[in-house]
Amino acid sequence: MKLEEYKSRVEAARRIVFFGGAGVSTESGIPDFRSVDGLYNQKYDVPPEVILSADYFYAHTDLFYKFYFDKMICKTAKPNAAHKRLAQWEKEGKLLAVITQNIDGLHQAAGSKNVFELHGTTRCNHCVRCGKSYSLEDVCINAPAVPKCECGGVIKPDVVLCGEALPENAVYGAVEAIEKADMLIVGGTSLTVYPAASFIRYYRGNKDNLIVINKTHIDGFPNQLNGKLGELL
Numbered sequence: 001m002k003l004e005e006y007k008s009r010v011e012a013a014r015r016i017v018f019f020g021g022a023g024v025s026t027e028s029g030i031p032d033f034r035s036v037d038g039l040y041n042q043k044y045d046v047p048p049e050v051i052l053s054a055d056y057f058y059a060h061t062d063l064f065y066k067f068y069f070d071k072m073i074c075k076t077a078k079p080n081a082a083h084k085r086l087a088q089w090e091k092e093g094k095l096l097a098v099i100t101q102n103i104d105g106l107h108q109a110a111g112s113k114n115v116f117e118l119h120g121t122t123r124c125n126h127c128v129r130c131g132k133s134y135s136l137e138d139v140c141i142n143a144p145a146v147p148k149c150e151c152g153g154v155i156k157p158d159v160v161l162c163g164e165a166l167p168e169n170a171v172y173g174a175v176e177a178i179e180k181a182d183m184l185i186v187g188g189t190s191l192t193v194y195p196a197a198s199f200i201r202y203y204r205g206n207k208d209n210l211i212v213i214n215k216t217h218i219d220g221f222p223n224q225l226n227g228k229l230g231e232l233l
Helices: 003-012 054-059 061-072 081-092 106-110 136-140 168-180 196-202
Strands: 016-020 095-100 115-117 120-127 133-135 155-159 183-187 210-214 224-226
Touching: 016 081, 016 168, 054 061, 081 095, 081 106, 095 168, 115 168, 120 136, 133 136, 136 155, 168 196
Parallel strands: 016 095, 016 183, 095 115, 183 210, 210 224
Antiparallel strands: 120 133, 120 155
């Protein structure tokens, strides 16, 4: 797809939905998982996909948090051009929703309001014993290696770990938004993480308005732009 055609289609669209993955946030300095330099291709005593599982969290909470604070929390990350463009489209009334596989909260930081976080968020946390909620600042600032609630229970991030179900509200909201969309832009994702990647099948709009923007080509999608998302979006 040529950039001029893409821009023309965006201009004509009135109900855009954006479905994004880790590539949206790499331009903010947050590493992805599956690229050559991603977390899953780095060497650890325990593979990251094991560390980021519910079983590992409960069995080795201290080791989970060491990895989580070192690799999953980036306090200096700021919204990039892609986050800001999507927030602007929403403000203009062109964008229905952002559906994200990211957990960093940068879409909201950029000003987006209707965001469905399929894999949860680092911004919210809760006590596994009493359910009390805690902010990211509560967990990170002056917290011990394993953050504890005032009741003594362990605090767990509200992120979806391997082996856990996706949050129902995010799933239902995402499906409803995609079904209403007249344009679906898929950006910064390899579409290999399921069940999230399967959500695009709910798109009912013009097939020419299903557009993939990614650094590398993805087979099976005729309408693609390849390059930096912040520059192309």
